[in-house]
Amino acid sequence: xTAVSQTPxxxxxxxxxxxxxxxxxxxxxxxMYWYKQDSKKFLKIMFSYNNKELIIxxxxxxxxxxxxxxxxxxxxxxxxxxxxxxxxxxxxSSQGLANEQFFGPGTxxxxx
Amino acid sequence: AQSVSxxxxxxxxxxxxxxxxxxxxxxxxTVNLFWYVQYPGQHxxxxxxxxxxxxxxxxxxxxxxxxxxxKFSFNLRxxxxxxxxxxxxxxxxxxxxxxxxxxxxxxxLQVQP
Numbered sequence: 001x002t003a004v005s006q007t008p009x010x011x012x013x014x015x016x017x018x019x020x021x022x023x024x025x026x027x028x029x030x031x032m033y034w035y036k037q038d039s040k041k042f043l044k045i046m047f048s049y050n051n052k053e054l055i056i057x058x059x060x061x062x063x064x065x066x067x068x069x070x071x072x073x074x075x076x077x078x079x080x081x082x083x084x085x086x087x088x089x090x091x092x093s094s095q096g097l098a099n100e101q102f103f104g105p106g107t108x109x110x111x112x
Numbered sequence: 113a114q115s116v117s118x119x120x121x122x123x124x125x126x127x128x129x130x131x132x133x134x135x136x137x138x139x140x141x142t143v144n145l146f147w148y149v150q151y152p153g154q155h156x157x158x159x160x161x162x163x164x165x166x167x168x169x170x171x172x173x174x175x176x177x178x179x180x181x182x183k184f185s186f187n188l189r190x191x192x193x194x195x196x197x198x199x200x201x202x203x204x205x206x207x208x209x210x211x212x213x214x215x216x217x218x219x220x221l222q223v224q225p
Contacts, residue, residue, distance in 0.1 A: 041150075
């Protein structure tokens with residue numbers, strides 16, 4: 001049983017396109033996150049939702065828009081994709097303030 | 113702002129060698145500390161965590177870490193590495209009450225058979 005799942009696993013697209021990445025967790029957690037891992041493997045928080053409410057929004061271009069339809073899902077929509085958006089995007093979830101986060105398998109986004 | 117530093121970017125060891133990876137954090141308040149591992153092509157998995165209590169924390173696969181508050185450090189250790197330990201290791205911290213993790217830049221460990 002996959003705890004945190006993401007689709008798609010790979011995404012190759014042209015500059016200027018709009019794309020979405022989906023994330024689902026079946027752990028019953030109340031908080032979900034999006035992280036970006038760049039080509040140097042550096043991981044940085046982008047967004048966090050707690051009970052469907054946005055609680056963390058780091059300095060991310062507003063071309064990136066997270067959406068949480070319910071506690072188990074957190075999707076990431078990206079408008080007008082740029083070359084610099086190429087990265088691996090990880091979804092994660094946690095419960096309460098314990099902050100042990102469980103990560104999804106990642107989505108490798110390549111913008112051509 | 114909180115930051116996490118990992119000083120070893122790439123470590124190469126032979127099997128059975130001992131491992132110590134350094135991690136320092138900058139925040140002076142109460143922090144939660146973590147080590148995650150990312151095997152090639154896989155997602156991050158939690159190795160161990162420290163919230164409070166005994167500063168020597170034991171994790172999975174024979175790893176342990178020691179929290180030294182006076183040095184703002186949380187170094188990862190393993191007495192004898194195996195080839196299967198080849199992976200990227202990330203130290204992370206979160207301020208108590210803040211949900212997001214701040215990650216270090218990662219250490220690539222390569223274990224040679």
